[in-house]
Amino acid sequence: MGVAGAAVGYLGVRAVRLMAAVRAGAEIGVRRRPPAVTIHRPPTEVYAFWRDLPNLARTLGHVTRVDEVDDRRSRWVLEGIGPARVEFTLEIVRDEPPRLIEWRAGDELLAHQGRVEFTRAPGNRGTEVRLHVAGPPGGRIEDLLYGELRRVKQTLEGGEVLAVGRRDLPARVPAATGGRA
Amino acid sequence: MKALCWEGVGRVAVRTVPDPRIENDRDAIVRVTASSVCGSDLHLIDGYVPGMRVGDVLGHEFVGEVVETGPEVRTLQVGEQVVVGPTIGCGGCWFCDTDQWALCDNTNPDPTLPERLWGQSPAAALGSSQVAGGLAGSHAEYVRVPFADYGAYRIPLDLTPESAIYASDAAPTGWMAAEMCDIHGGDIVAVWGAGAVGQLAARAAAVLGAERVVVIDRVTDRLATARDNVGVDTLDYTGVDVQEALLELTAGRGPDACIEAVGMEADDGVGPDGHGWAGRLLGVRPERPTAVREAILACRKGGTVALSGAFAGLADGFPLGALMHKGLTLRSGQQHAQKYLPVVLDQMARGDIRADYLTTHSMPLSEGPRGYDLFRRRADGCLRVIFRPQD
Numbered sequence A: 001m002g003v004a005g006a007a008v009g010y011l012g013v014r015a016v017r018l019m020a021a022v023r024a025g026a027e028i029g030v031r032r033r034p035p036a037v038t039i040h041r042p043p044t045e046v047y048a049f050w051r052d053l054p055n056l057a058r059t060l061g062h063v064t065r066v067d068e069v070d071d072r073r074s075r076w077v078l079e080g081i082g083p084a085r086v087e088f089t090l091e092i093v094r095d096e097p098p099r100l101i102e103w104r105a106g107d108e109l110l111a112h113q114g115r116v117e118f119t120r121a122p123g124n125r126g127t128e129v130r131l132h133v134a135g136p137p138g139g140r141i142e143d144l145l146y147g148e149l150r151r152v153k154q155t156l157e158g159g160e161v162l163a164v165g166r167r168d169l170p171a172r173v174p175a176a177t178g179g180r181a
Numbered sequence B: 001m002k003a004l005c006w007e008g009v010g011r012v013a014v015r016t017v018p019d020p021r022i023e024n025d026r027d028a029i030v031r032v033t034a035s036s037v038c039g040s041d042l043h044l045i046d047g048y049v050p051g052m053r054v055g056d057v058l059g060h061e062f063v064g065e066v067v068e069t070g071p072e073v074r075t076l077q078v079g080e081q082v083v084v085g086p087t088i089g090c091g092g093c094w095f096c097d098t099d100q101w102a103l104c105d106n107t108n109p110d111p112t113l114p115e116r117l118w119g120q121s122p123a124a125a126l127g128s129s130q131v132a133g134g135l136a137g138s139h140a141e142y143v144r145v146p147f148a149d150y151g152a153y154r155i156p157l158d159l160t161p162e163s164a165i166y167a168s169d170a171a172p173t174g175w176m177a178a179e180m181c182d183i184h185g186g187d188i189v190a191v192w193g194a195g196a197v198g199q200l201a202a203r204a205a206a207v208l209g210a211e212r213v214v215v216i217d218r219v220t221d222r223l224a225t226a227r228d229n230v231g232v233d234t235l236d237y238t239g240v241d242v243q244e245a246l247l248e249l250t251a252g253r254g255p256d257a258c259i260e261a262v263g264m265e266a267d268d269g270v271g272p273d274g275h276g277w278a279g280r281l282l283g284v285r286p287e288r289p290t291a292v293r294e295a296i297l298a299c300r301k302g303g304t305v306a307l308s309g310a311f312a313g314l315a316d317g318f319p320l321g322a323l324m325h326k327g328l329t330l331r332s333g334q335q336h337a338q339k340y341l342p343v344v345l346d347q348m349a350r351g352d353i354r355a356d357y358l359t360t361h362s363m364p365l366s367e368g369p370r371g372y373d374l375f376r377r378r379a380d381g382c383l384r385v386i387f388r389p390q391d
């Protein structure tokens, strides 16, 4: 093969590799995460954290207030989802410590039935937590769940939900010094 | 305050950004006295790592003074001099609990991007992209350190800050690489890359009992530094056929373990623009696993390849055949700072690991762009630059 042939062959190999990389790249990231997490704490502790609704609500995003009406029913106030403020009553319909809690909640926007299951994870891994929620089609509930589960996991394991931190950088400030690095 | 920020591919600048403040109860604010450049920063600056935003503050390998602590910080006191590891561990997840801190489940505030790219999110890191949480870095007057009880360590009195700074990242990375090699008596270890990480990996391999260590690079003054300070053999890959030289050195066996300390921007004789307009058009910068390939080909049958150099996405031409048919073990990972930082501090205090010689340049943070320019071009004997944000 002459120099020109080698060059063409080389470029061809590069192009094929590049296309393969692009194709592999496109296959990444088209997956939904089911609302399930493993929490490195025993089921009794995870169940207790969840069953104490005002405590749970402090960890969830959007919830501004929870009032327990009796040992089954509670009034919830949420902000930042859809309309400015959503209120509904939540009723616990099944409670099997430390295995399962099932509930039903009113209001059109967030009307749903939910169940959370706690099972001991294999080895010393803690508790598998799975959420099952049925709500109105296209409801916002499902989208919120994985994020909320992560917050619960972070609080139980690390003690806090890490804040992103300040990043209110002015759009364009003159550089003190700058240039190509 | 002043901070060195990413300004787009290939560009950094010193800008005025808001001071960090305590955001979580376990945060500490550290006043940075010295902050080192790292090969990882080049990958970020050059646009190989997804999730960089203009204005992101760089830097993750640093020492400083604790100036403020959140109400839940237990072990740190205001006024203490500390060295801080780059990755943030919550201390309570299964990964932290099993000493795999760089894999912490909980510290990336938004795991969406890494979960899409990699299936799971590793720990957050300071001064990286959004794949690692987008937390502001240490090339700044002050930095917020979340979960500070786990990430920040008091600097032993007999260590200078110029040594201790490498206990943050380069030395633990090198130590973990050598540990991954599972070194036994008689083992010969080859290390690709004579940057700070490669040199400290070579030193760690020697401390952990390697019979002989060979460091491979093309930058002659780095190779000379490795010979003088680490006491290892070196190979300049522009002057010799590395595969042949390693076979000769091991009488046909190949090195028992190979450490890759180069990463995604390895020299491949073509360079970043070899993929030219097509790569730019398709919006990909293919990574260059040149040194990984070399390490896998060189490694003896049944040996171990430890990957310390950083990769972010996809790399082509990977010699899976050699890996499979030679029965190799491939190990990798971001270093677990909270596990290895105390180990290397101890090694430094005992004099088994020396790191002060790595700092070839020291300058005020305002000269950050010049510092990265020297580091990138490996000009003027540059091995590591440290910035002094308080000057």
Ligand SMILES: NC(=O)c1ccc[n+]([C@@H]2O[C@H](COP(=O)([O-])OP(=O)(O)OC[C@H]3O[C@@H](n4cnc5c(N)ncnc54)[C@H](O)[C@@H]3O)[C@@H](O)[C@H]2O)c1
Binding pocket: B037, B038, B039, B040, B041, B042, B043, B169, B170, B173, B192, B193, B194, B195, B196, B197, B198, B216, B217, B218, B219, B222, B237, B261, B262, B263, B264, B265, B266, B267, B268, B290, B291, B307, B308, B309, B310, B311, B333, B334, B335, B383
């Ligand atoms: N795993 C971790 O936790 C961790 C921590 C720190 C750094 N890193 C990674 O380690 C790598 C090295 O970091 P550093 O600070 O030493 O960087 P560096 O840029 O100073 O050093 C890289 C060296 O590799 C050499 N090199 C380039 N192509 C080569 C090739 N084909 N064969 C042999 N050598 C080659 C370069 O000449 C250079 O001396 C980077 O990829 C960095 O991202 C990983």
Ligand SMILES: [Zn+2]
Binding pocket: B038, B039, B040, B060, B061, B086, B169, B170
């Ligand atoms: Zn680093």
Ligand SMILES: [Zn+2]
Binding pocket: A158, B089, B090, B091, B092, B093, B094, B095, B096, B097, B103, B104, B105, B106, B107
């Ligand atoms: Zn953790």
